[in-house]
Amino acid sequence: MSEKTRTPTGQAQFEKKQINAREGEKAMAQYDAEGRAVRANMEKLRALRLAREAAEAASAPVKAVKKAAAPKKKKAEAPAKLSDWLAEQQKGGFRT
Numbered sequence: 001m002s003e004k005t006r007t008p009t010g011q012a013q014f015e016k017k018q019i020n021a022r023e024g025e026k027a028m029a030q031y032d033a034e035g036r037a038v039r040a041n042m043e044k045l046r047a048l049r050l051a052r053e054a055a056e057a058a059s060a061p062v063k064a065v066k067k068a069a070a071p072k073k074k075k076a077e078a079p080a081k082l083s084d085w086l087a088e089q090q091k092g093g094f095r096t
Helices: 008-059 082-091
Strands: none
Touching: none
16 A cells, blocks of 8 residues: 555546646747747847938938027016006996
């Protein structure tokens, strides 16, 4: 009785676990390979983009930057008189 006996169901479970482990290793290897391929493609595209931008920047004519004109100051208008405001209110039919 000290020796472990293998039952058919136990043996089947053991084999199923081994198969799942092997399939899991294959899936992880495939996942890693796809990730490496995607990163390599991104590096290649980034290098192409940077090269294209550098070429465009080198060939583009330098544009002179114009300074924005300072806004003109408006003349300070004299404040309206109270008597004028009251007259406008009366003309408009408002009571004060």
